[in-house]
Amino acid sequence: ADDAARTGAAERNAQLTKPPGALGRLEDLAGWYAAWVGDARPRITQPQVLVFAGNHGVAAQGVSAFPPEVTVQMVANFKAGGAAINQLSDLAGATLGVHALDLDTPTADFTQGPAMTEDEVCAAFALGWTAVDPQADLVVTGEMGIGNTTSAAAIAAALLGGDGWAGRGTGVDDAGLARKQAAITAGLAANPGRSGLAVLAGLGGRELAAMAGAIAGARAHRIPVILDGFICSAAALCLHAEDAAALDHCVAGHLSAEGAHARLLEALGKTPLLSLGLRLGEGSGAALAIQILKSALVCHSGMATFEEAGVAAG
Amino acid sequence: ADDAARTGAAERNAQLTKPPGALGRLEDLAGWYAAWVGDARPRITQPQVLVFAGNHGVAAQGVSAFPPEVTVQMVANFKAGGAAINQLSDLAGATLGVHALDLDTPTADFTQGPAMTEDEVCAAFALGWTAVDPQADLVVTGEMGIGNTTSAAAIAAALLGGDGWAGRGTGVDDAGLARKQAAITAGLAANPGRSGLAVLAGLGGRELAAMAGAIAGARAHRIPVILDGFICSAAALCLHAEDAAALDHCVAGHLSAEGAHARLLEALGKTPLLSLGLRLGEGSGAALAIQILKSALVCHSGMATFEEAGVAAG
Numbered sequence: 207a208d209d210a211a212r213t214g215a216a217e218r219n220a221q222l223t224k225p226p227g228a229l230g231r232l233e234d235l236a237g238w239y240a241a242w243v244g245d246a247r248p249r250i251t252q253p254q255v256l257v258f259a260g261n262h263g264v265a266a267q268g269v270s271a272f273p274p275e276v277t278v279q280m281v282a283n284f285k286a287g288g289a290a291i292n293q294l295s296d297l298a299g300a301t302l303g304v305h306a307l308d309l310d311t312p313t314a315d316f317t318q319g320p321a322m323t324e325d326e327v328c329a330a331f332a333l334g335w336t337a338v339d340p341q342a343d344l345v346v347t348g349e350m351g352i353g354n355t356t357s358a359a360a361i362a363a364a365l366l367g368g369d370g371w372a373g374r375g376t377g378v379d380d381a382g383l384a385r386k387q388a389a390i391t392a393g394l395a396a397n398p399g400r401s402g403l404a405v406l407a408g409l410g411g412r413e414l415a416a417m418a419g420a421i422a423g424a425r426a427h428r429i430p431v432i433l434d435g436f437i438c439s440a441a442a443l444c445l446h447a448e449d450a451a452a453l454d455h456c457v458a459g460h461l462s463a464e465g466a467h468a469r470l471l472e473a474l475g476k477t478p479l480l481s482l483g484l485r486l487g488e489g490s491g492a493a494l495a496i497q498i499l500k501s502a503l504v505c506h507s508g509m510a511t512f513e514e515a516g517v518a519a520g
Numbered sequence: 521a522d523d524a525a526r527t528g529a530a531e532r533n534a535q536l537t538k539p540p541g542a543l544g545r546l547e548d549l550a551g552w553y554a555a556w557v558g559d560a561r562p563r564i565t566q567p568q569v570l571v572f573a574g575n576h577g578v579a580a581q582g583v584s585a586f587p588p589e590v591t592v593q594m595v596a597n598f599k600a601g602g603a604a605i606n607q608l609s610d611l612a613g614a615t616l617g618v619h620a621l622d623l624d625t626p627t628a629d630f631t632q633g634p635a636m637t638e639d640e641v642c643a644a645f646a647l648g649w650t651a652v653d654p655q656a657d658l659v660v661t662g663e664m665g666i667g668n669t670t671s672a673a674a675i676a677a678a679l680l681g682g683d684g685w686a687g688r689g690t691g692v693d694d695a696g697l698a699r700k701q702a703a704i705t706a707g708l709a710a711n712p713g714r715s716g717l718a719v720l721a722g723l724g725g726r727e728l729a730a731m732a733g734a735i736a737g738a739r740a741h742r743i744p745v746i747l748d749g750f751i752c753s754a755a756a757l758c759l760h761a762e763d764a765a766a767l768d769h770c771v772a773g774h775l776s777a778e779g780a781h782a783r784l785l786e787a788l789g790k791t792p793l794l795s796l797g798l799r800l801g802e803g804s805g806a807a808l809a810i811q812i813l814k815s816a817l818v819c820h821s822g823m824a825t826f827e828e829a830g831v832a833a834g
Contacts, residue, residue, distance in 0.1 A: 222604075223594070223597050223602060223604075225585065225586070227691075228691075228798065228799050229604060229798055229800055229804070230797025231796040231797045231798075232796060232798070271539065272539070273832055275832060276831060279831040282829070282830070283824060283829040286829065287824075288823055288829045289829075290537075290538055292823075293815075294815055297814060297818050376539035377539050377540060463544055481795070482544050482546060482812070483545045484544040484545075485539075485541075486538050486539070494811075494815050497811040497815070498794075498796070500611060501607075501811070505608065508606070509602060509603065509606075509607060510601075514602065515597040517597055518586065
């Protein structure tokens with residue numbers, strides 16, 4: 207991050223026509239964003255939403271309320287403009303990129319061994335990295351993939367330890383939840399590596415690897431990122447496990463209704479911007495949060511100073 | 521509210537391409553809004569932000585970190601486009617109406633007797649009522665008035681009882697906070713009436729009366745309202761004290777950093793949409809929340825159904 211831009215933004219913030227601190231977290235967001243893009247008075251004009259889709263071998267264990275063919279059906283819905291993320295991206299003035307990763311070839315069932323080979327995880331990571339538009343001034347990473355809350359919960363369990371990472375996902379019943387928990391336990395045993403990248407390959411999925419790649423790629427371009435919910439956070443956790451500073455260019459867009467998301471965000475050291483009970487994925491919560499970040503910057507960069515407005519500074 | 525529109529919206533919601541309930545509070549908001557506007561598939565295209573400004577006799581008690589002349593200076597800033605609310609209204613696609621109420625004639629000091637006569641409070645209420653554009657499809661009510669957190673805290677204390685309603689406002693120091701608390705105690709003694717409208721006249725201010733009038737006027741037109749922070753909520757409380765259903769067409773836009781706002785919202789039975797530490801007033805938190813409500817409606821009204829998209833419904 208750029209210290210000169212950070213300092214310049216703080217100086218500007220102190221002169222704006224409001225009591226000190228009265229815009230609360232919006233002020234913090236503006237300073238953080240300014241530092242990452244290296245501009246003390248920036249605006250967001252080209253946000254990019256990236257949705258990655260993948261299929262999961264572990265879905266065969268009956269861990270989801272929906273059948274695996276819904277992944278490809280929802281990709282068609284994204285491309286036709288009918289999903290929530292289409293509406294939210296349009297409203298936020300963002301471009302939407304949809305990337306389906308080898309949907310006809312699900313990952314291997316991680317209860318039996320690694321979900322992906324090294325070549326497969328690297329290819330998915332690289333696809334995510336290169337999906338980032340270098341001209342974008344904000345990136346949102348989202349996903350679609352029947353079975354992927356099981357993958358995300360397994361990643362969290364592997365890297366953070368403890369129980370209770372499995373949740374209801376899209377709405378699985380008690381029996382399904384028990385199968386999900388059993389699959390995670392089996393997956394942890396079948397994939398003993400505990401580095402971030404080993405866990406991503408062993409327990410992740412192509413869309414999770416692509417999100418991790420996009421987050422890392424955005425960092426290379428100094429583009430701030432808004433993280434979405436539980437699955438996106440699990441993908442981000444794999445980077446965080448390799449380097450605790452790897453997510454400094456990211457904010458958490460929202461707290462998902464998926465039960466374990468709060469614990470996962472706490473492990474990442476992130477406080478969510480929104481908490482509206484969403485548990486859809488697709489990047490939907492992060493896309494909502496684009497408007498919060500835009501709001502922070504229109505205030506920071508558009509407001510008059512006390513001197514410009516002839517207002518007494520108290 | 522319109523039961524047919526509510527039912528129609530619920531039927532539509534159940535068919536949209538997402539797991540049931542996955543959009544969380546956005547789904548509730550869409551159903552509530554649909555019922556109030558009488559349209560099962562509505563969108564927000566004409567939001568109106570109303571900012572009312574008033575001066576307070578109680579400011580002479582030294583209750584604010586800013587001098588009273590800041591009220592008129594900030595009104596000029598609103599009209600010139602330099603304040604936070606200008607930026608936030610523009611970003612949300614809202615029109616902004618700014619109404620300064622007799623700034624040269626502050627209300628009477630409520631520590632000595634009623635802040636406003638019956639004629640004065642009625643005139644301010646009527647101004648707020650008629651400021652609502654009947655063509656608007658959403659109204660936000662905000663305010664500016666040095667001294668008005670003292671007025672709002674006094675209203676809350678009078679109608680809800682208990683202590684601790686006084687907070688730091690724009691940033692008053694410990695001595696100022698003690699003066700603020702003393703002024704509230706004196707105001708409660710000098711204004712013994714405890715009906716909502718008696719409290720509004722006795723302890724309120726012109727901008728608070730105008731906000732109450734705008735909230736009531738919007739109801740007459742069946743226009744949903746987003747409430748702003750502590751001061752707006754205190755104005756709304758005066759209506760709520762007269763009729764517990766008077767705010768059914770309102771949602772709470774945000775939880776302010778002003779300490780007692782959470783208690784006040786609890787008394788109103790409202791859960792805030794956002795909690796970002798704002799304590800600016802001007803309608804700023806509610807204007808941010810316009811985008812959340814718009815997001816709820818673009819999803820509700822723009823998404824494809826399972827049948828339209830050819831997606832399996834689980």
